[in-house]
């Protein structure tokens with residue numbers, strides 16, 4: 500696993516997450532969507548609460564009506580018990596620890612992502628995750644950050660509904676120039692175009708976890724179906740390093756200071772307000 504990660508810049512852990520945890524996460528995502536709808540419906544901004552609609556569709560009319568007011572990503576909302584079992588999963592943290600050493604943090608950008616159909620704002624352009632950290636311009640060299648970046652879908656992810664695409668081996672190129680586009684950063688054309696023919700689809704099922712390098716060239720395709728492609732993306736980092744972002748994330752494993760690591764759903768929930 501480690502050898503493939505080092506060589507290709509990614510590895511897919513098939514059927515890695517316990518089905519019970521996957522079901523729980525999906526329920527948490529449904530509750531997050533429900534709360535969003537209830538709030539905007541109570542404020543009179545939605546024609547209906549769309550109660551009869553399934554999870555894969557319910558937010559579609561909501562996003563159509565709310566436009567830019569609708570969040571493209573959920574972050575603080577993930578401080579609920581189900582996501583504690585997911586992010587602080589022992590098997591996953593064992594892998595993170597084996598890659599990163601005994602001090603491991605959950606990096607600050609962890610998201611639940613409803614990729615809406617037919618909306619270009621949800622097409623995530625070719626980028627390196629490290630470029631988003633670099634773009635904060637807080638100083639520091641993002642190339643030295645030691646992270647394991649993770650991605651999992653709550654529905655089957657395919658090219659048609661907007662799975663990710665990777666260009667294997669590109670994590671060895673270092674940070675390449677990028678530009679700010681309307682919604683996302685994008686790798687400069689002259690660095691991307693010669694490599695585009697090597698892009699591969701990353702197809703996943705719920706329960707799979709994709710691990711990839713902070714420098715790997717990747718994109719999230721547009722969703723051309725009529726259902727939402729729900730996914731989660733998160734990262735672990737060597738906690739002896741700075742995040743080079745405005746926030747510090749959350750300690751997940753520590754040999755030096757075990758008492759400081761998040762150890763229970765209650766602690767995780769309390770951190771929503773931190």
Ligand SMILES: O=C(O)CCC(=O)C(=O)O
Pocket residue numbers: 612614623628649650661662663717718719720730732733
């Ligand atoms: O979910 C997507 O479509 C893209 C996600 C992504 O680029 C990331 O997690 O870094």
